[in-house]
Amino acid sequence: MAHRIYYIEDDAGIAEGVAFFLRRKGFEVITAATVAEGKQLLGKGLPSVVLVDWNLPDGSGEGLCRWIREKWPMLPVIFLTVRGDTRDIVNGFQKGADDYLVKPFELEVLYSRICALLRRAGQAGGSYLVCGPVSMDKNQMKVFLNKEEISLGSLEYQLLAALLEHKNHTLTRQKLLELLWDANGNFVNDNTLTVAMKRLREKLSNPACIKTVRGFGYRMEDVEE
CATH class of the missing domain: 3.40.50.2300 (Response regulator)
Known part of the structure; x- marks a missing residue:
């Protein structure tokens, strides 16, 4: 690239x-x-x-x-x-x-x-990864919603990183499971992914930039305000 x-x-x-x-x-x-x-x-x-x-x-x-x-x-x-x-x-x-x-x-x-x-x-x-109001500083492992730092759990952080690193591309649930396995070295099942996504969205005040592609997976993309 x-x-x-x-x-x-x-x-x-x-x-x-x-x-x-x-x-x-x-x-x-x-x-x-x-x-x-x-x-x-x-x-x-x-x-x-x-x-x-x-x-x-x-x-x-x-x-x-x-x-x-x-x-x-x-x-x-x-x-x-x-x-x-x-x-x-x-x-x-x-x-x-x-x-x-x-x-x-x-x-x-x-x-x-x-x-x-x-x-x-x-x-x-x-x-440095940005999408809409959400930004991530990978050097310092910090996440911000607008200018406010948000505290995320390890799995939530890795999930957000995967979405931001593949911004504007839809990731299947299977692909996310593979990425999270690689990131954490632990088994992550489908239900755990669902829970992590729910918590991530809640902590980020349900941002419009995180899209659900029904029956397929998720995508992060910029949304016009």
């Missing part, structure tokens, strides 16, 4: 040029032009890396980076800036971004920086 990159940049020409180059390198690239659009993207699902322009129409890249760090501390962020902003961006870099580049930059340099971040982060984007 290709790594996904979010690029928050209000200059459409620059955004499309960078996106075209990175797509040719095998990345999936989604662009946004404002802080608000960037937050909306991140709320629907996390990428492997976020590229953030320093100056945006509705706020600063530093502010967006702070917001990201509050929610997903290990998600890789690279600042991009024009030369006049370098001093500010170095301060912002020291406050939380993982790297920065000064415009105009060589696209091959950007590519090498992204690859280095992915190696260093151990593909950190895959450690």
Whole structure:
């Protein structure tokens, strides 16, 4: 599966040029032009890396980076800036971004920086899973409903992880039983799965993003509010 990159940049020409180059390198690239659009993207699902322009129409890249760090501390962020902003961006870099580049930059340099971040982060984007109001930090083994941490039992946690890792794909009950067996090393029967799903839904306030596919299994997918 290709790594996904979010690029928050209000200059459409620059955004499309960078996106075209990175797509040719095998990345999936989604662009946004404002802080608000960037937050909306991140709320629907996390990428492997976020590229953030320093100056945006509705706020600063530093502010967006702070917001990201509050929610997903290990998600890789690279600042991009024009030369006049370098001093500010170095301060912002020291406050939380993982790297920065000064415009105009060589696209091959950007590519090498992204690859280095992915190696260093151990593909950190895959450690943060989001669907609707539900998010999971696999590094810290924490689950959140909106911004409130939710306490789950081991089986409930593994069940949610399986659904999030296969987001937008229906998992049969048999497949879930196999995944839960592998995760826990213990036998999980069909009735136990039913009980775990019921408890999971209750603890997450019965989110619309967890779907039952009758006679087949379950699916987790984003739902338009």
